[in-house]
Amino acid sequence: MTAARLTLPSPAKLNLMLHILGRRPDGYHELQTIFQFLDYGDELTFAVRDDGVIRLHTEFEGVPHDSNLIVKAAQKLQAQSGCALGIDIWIEKILPMGGGIGGGSSNAATTLLGLNHLWQLDWDIDRLAALGLSLGADVPVFVRGHAAFAEGVGEKLTPVEPEEPWYVVLVPQVSVSTAEIFSDPLLTRNSPPIKVRPVPKGNSRNDCLPVVARRYPDVRNALNLLGKFTEAKLTGTGSCVFGGFPSKAEADKVSALLTETLTGFVAKGSNVSMLHRKLQDLL
Ligand SMILES: C[C@](O)(CO)[C@H](O)COP(=O)(O)OP(=O)(O)OC[C@H]1O[C@@H](n2ccc(N)nc2=O)[C@H](O)[C@@H]1O
Ligand SMILES: Nc1ncnc2c1ncn2[C@@H]1O[C@H](COP(=O)(O)OP(=O)(O)OP(=O)(O)O)[C@@H](O)[C@H]1O
Structure with a gap:
């Protein structure tokens, strides 16, 4: 069998x-x-x-x-x-x-x-x-x-339930060690806790960004390039950089321009993981 x-x-x-x-x-x-x-x-x-x-x-x-x-x-x-x-x-x-x-x-x-x-x-x-x-x-x-x-x-x-935009994600060809970034003496470790829910606008920064951008020129470059089109952000400790767009067409347009020199992809943000959507279908 x-x-x-x-x-x-x-x-x-x-x-x-x-x-x-x-x-x-x-x-x-x-x-x-x-x-x-x-x-x-x-x-x-x-x-x-x-x-x-x-x-x-x-x-x-x-x-x-x-x-x-x-x-x-x-x-x-x-x-x-x-x-x-x-x-x-x-x-x-x-x-x-x-x-x-x-x-x-x-x-x-x-x-x-x-x-x-x-x-x-x-x-x-x-x-x-x-x-x-x-x-x-x-x-x-x-x-x-x-x-x-x-x-x-x-x-x-x-x-x-954040908005679910289309994202351009750039993938600098470097692997960032999470442990290395968290042990960097220059990392900012004293952000005040946000006590208001939902998290108020204006709190979208990533405290790892300055340390990662300093250590990895490829990440800095990706942030600068995507930043010409939208707010460019770092996910986790990097290396990926992303920015949101209201439609797939706009994300595709920016991606086509940037992926001439950088690796990247376009994907929809989703508040329910596609794994759970598939499991739901199974059951
Ligand atoms: C940075 C994030 O990606 C944000 O989503 C995560 O917090 C990292 O999660 P992860 O990759 O699952 O991390 P782990 O495998 O648990 O930890 C890797 C290393 O990162 C450091 N680490 C990780 C998470 C955390 N909150 N504090 C840490 O200091 C620790 O040195 C740890 O040894
Ligand atoms: N199934 C796996 N897929 C990817 N990496 C794995 C896997 N199993 C072990 N690893 C190890 O974990 C390390 C981190 O991989 P991962 O892809 O989770 O990084 P990451 O995207 O930076 O994660 P995070 O955002 O959670 O920090 C890899 O460099 C690899 O050594």
């Missing part, structure tokens, strides 16, 4: 703003950020195995099999649920690594939700999000699947 296969999307995210409020004793930073998803991402295909083996068949340059967040997510879920089944996994990877658009975290979340379904574990979202947090600060928002205002290290999530 051929095992049932399931293909699920693994979308990117943007940080529409990111303020750093302080540093915790464990070295992690307290943040306030707004996450929104893009209708753009990787695709994971799963097939259940009955021998308990977890195997990712797609090779990633520079990421050993057992360090891949997809494999780590599957192993943790299997260990904590006591499930005797295994899984074969393939991925079509289009999201850049170290781009600040959350590829690895999103892959981990898609794996958790996909296996919860295929292994028939029936875990609730809170439990999956808590497991996700142990894999990375950005995993819980992908597990929950709704645009959110995030606090703490990114795990305290309040759903929000």
Whole structure:
């Protein structure tokens, strides 16, 4: 018998703003950020195995099999649920690594939700999000699947409904290490907490931007070029830079001009992740 296969999307995210409020004793930073998803991402295909083996068949340059967040997510879920089944996994990877658009975290979340379904574990979202947090600060928002205002290290999530523009996303060909940016002595770590909800306009800055732009000329260049057309912002710790447009036609026009020299893409912002829309259709 051929095992049932399931293909699920693994979308990117943007940080529409990111303020750093302080540093915790464990070295992690307290943040306030707004996450929104893009209708753009990787695709994971799963097939259940009955021998308990977890195997990712797609090779990633520079990421050993057992360090891949997809494999780590599957192993943790299997260990904590006591499930005797295994899984074969393939991925079509289009999201850049170290781009600040959350590829690895999103892959981990898609794996958790996909296996919860295929292994028939029936875990609730809170439990999956808590497991996700142990894999990375950005995993819980992908597990929950709704645009959110995030606090703490990114795990305290309040759903929000920002506008859903079309974005031009530029992908400078450098991988930024999140740990490196968060350990830079020049990083601003004392933004006052925003206490008003929804977050008032005028708070769209990303506190990581000055440090990233200083270290990476390619990111600086992308910000300058896109900034000629719209407010150009950095997502997460970069390297990706984005700007919103009211229509696909306008985003396509700017993208066509900029992607003559830079890599990039156009995608719609979405407050409900395309992973959750697909899972909804399945159920
Ligand atoms: C910058 C963001 O992308 C915003 O969405 C995230 O907060 C980063 O999330 P992530 O990539 O899942 O990060 P993790 O894999 O948990 O952490 C990578 C490294 O970044 C630093 N880090 C991360 C998140 C955070 N709130 N404070 C930190 O200081 C830590 O040194 C950590 O070792
Ligand atoms: N499935 C995966 N996809 C991408 N990167 C992975 C994966 N598993 C492990 N990694 C490792 O995680 C690192 C960060 O990758 P990721 O694509 O999540 O970066 P990012 O977009 O900057 O993330 P974030 O916005 O969460 O900081 C990679 O450089 C790679 O070494």
